[in-house]
Amino acid sequence: MAVNLAAPNPASLHPVPGVRLGITEAGIRKAGRKDLTVLLLDDGAAVGGVFTQNRFCAAPVQVCREHLARVAPERGIRALVINTGNANAGTGEEGLAHARATCAALANLLNIAPEQVLPFSTGVIMEPLPVERLMAGLPAALADAAPSAAQWLRAAQGIMTTDTVPKVFSQQIALGGQQVTITGISKGAGMIRPNMATMLGFVATDAAIAPALLQPLAQRLADASFNRISVDGDTSTNDSFIVIATGQAGNNPITALDAPEGRALTEAMTGVARQLAQAIVRDGEGATKFVTLRIEGGRDAAECRKVAYAIAHSPLVKTAFFASDPNLGRILAAVGYAGIADLDQTKIDLYLDDVPVAAQGGRHPDYREEDGQRVMKQSEFTVRVNLGRGAASDTLWTCDLSHDYVSINADYRS
């Protein structure tokens, strides 16, 4: 049961001129399930990407990094290929060869160079990728390729593994008198995906942006969205986030992210990326609550994040969320062990939504447990901590830890 995450409304989706999507069933995963998706980009598109920090990263992540670094700017990335059913992680040299063979096969069909293709895999770890079946499915995926909004929805479905809801969002803004579209898809029901070890996100726009800006743009968007979520703190082997700009909107090309139009586009794309990232938390394994952690009063954003992650990763806090139990000590204890060496506990304030719970490190004199419980019984609420050390702040989105989390992860392979 995803938390306040409805099935996408097709009428709310907009195609992105310059992006075609093809989806097919290659028999990689299980019968009757779409498991192979391609995104085809028109000439002129620019691409940036950020990837998992896990040192045990999957073969396709390694190949993505290589190809993004190596592709000639005048050629650019022209195709993305995504399979479910197998993560191609922990597969050694053979896995790398499979990822490269996948790119070469698609490049051959499209008459482009292999380094113009980016591969993505999600599914079981440490099993060989059924690369023959994958390659055999490519012609059908290409034959299916079309730019429509319906294809974006089908692609969102095509990259799902144990997700319960397809994740796709669109937004349109005016940019220098031109209408610009932003549409993205994501998958993942946790930072960790048991055997299905991947969070994937793809956001495309038809805005014209200087190609050199795509990489910093991808980093900014990830930092404001996918890098601000946690279901249980595990970082997968395959996490990938890709930003595409096709340049077909007719706007004057954006040459600086911090100029007014660059800022407007970044903000709108951040909005879509956040919806995609938050959808992953809402669809988190066993999640029954969507919780915003807002840490204020830090010396810098990094220490606010430390505190937010300590709270988000505490099984004790997460079970209290599940129980709607405003268990003050659990949250404050997590703040205390977050790793700020000179934290002064007598400066810490804690709020649940607008209810002041703790002040100066102790129980707020006006706090009544029923007020805290009223907030925590909601399906969405905000935990706000003020560290009383400075003016920096940061925000993280997380979910609770329920019986279903244990069931899903203990019973997953049986």
Add this chain to the structure above:
Amino acid sequence: MAVNLAAPNPASLHPVPGVRLGITEAGIRKAGRKDLTVLLLDDGAAVGGVFTQNRFCAAPVQVCREHLARVAPERGIRALVINTGNANAGTGEEGLAHARATCAALANLLNIAPEQVLPFSTGVIMEPLPVERLMAGLPAALADAAPSAAQWLRAAQGIMTTDTVPKVFSQQIALGGQQVTITGISKGAGMIRPNMATMLGFVATDAAIAPALLQPLAQRLADASFNRISVDGDTSTNDSFIVIATGQAGNNPITALDAPEGRALTEAMTGVARQLAQAIVRDGEGATKFVTLRIEGGRDAAECRKVAYAIAHSPLVKTAFFASDPNLGRILAAVGYAGIADLDQTKIDLYLDDVPVAAQGGRHPDYREEDGQRVMKQSEFTVRVNLGRGAASDTLWTCDLSHDYVSINADYRS
């Protein structure tokens, strides 16, 4: 259900000459439950202690640190007072005043200085300590004081909160022709204790040791025992570990921990401290498995610990332990995100007990899933990871994450 942790056999316990223990019911916790324990030390005893790294540390921890730093060596610590039912954490200045008043009251009854008393509390966080009831119970605790083995067992029971088994172990060794006794007690069913937020450990010996060695000895013992366990990664506000040497065994005083007799005593005391620490994991909330994490082939012990903690704190790995599911990817993914920046995944080997599971970062060619499952179905097993980077190693003990963990922590206060 504690994992392979039987109720203590009273015949296996030995009193420590120079330590008397008194236990009573002060009405701090709930009716019919012993909740107040004192340890009284003869003149000549020396004491060292290590405490939680949590910045949000409890009032008694702050007072313990003060008193250990301030007490005159010729007077020394002469009494410890431990209450359950209330952690006196997150209680601000009032909490500090209550901890000091407790020490003053006991000092007054014993005709010693307040800084010769160390206070310990475990129980609900952020509720005022019922200090009047505690102080009113002190005379009864003193009247109960006796040095017998039976009192050690009663003290182990007296400091329990949600522990299901009292934790007390003894060992005797010969040291320079003299028999030396080591006996200790601990409490805690997790690094985190929901409202009962404390791990406490006390180890006493009658060996004569130079008082200046007690503090480094406490650190060594903690590092080899209580600092090597994790139930779920939370660090409590009250964790305390105290080492006592009464000097009554008649051995030539130990003046160096690394001389032969110092080493022999350290080793024996480490054995008792480890039993106490491991008992906490065995009695971990909802634990059904006791797992040893052995990380080898690191450049230094610190990076081995990083990897061990990443595995021990991964909810995904812990649910796989619970399910007896040898889910390779989960463990290897945790190794990958442990924070070793230049880790080479192609050098990593993984074993379950003696079954080779992964070699050079990929599935071991001989590995069969039924072999891994056979190991994981045991109530105790070892996960061994070789990082292939050096000669350092380290060991951590942990448990699984079960449905009962969620139940215990979600339902705790209701």
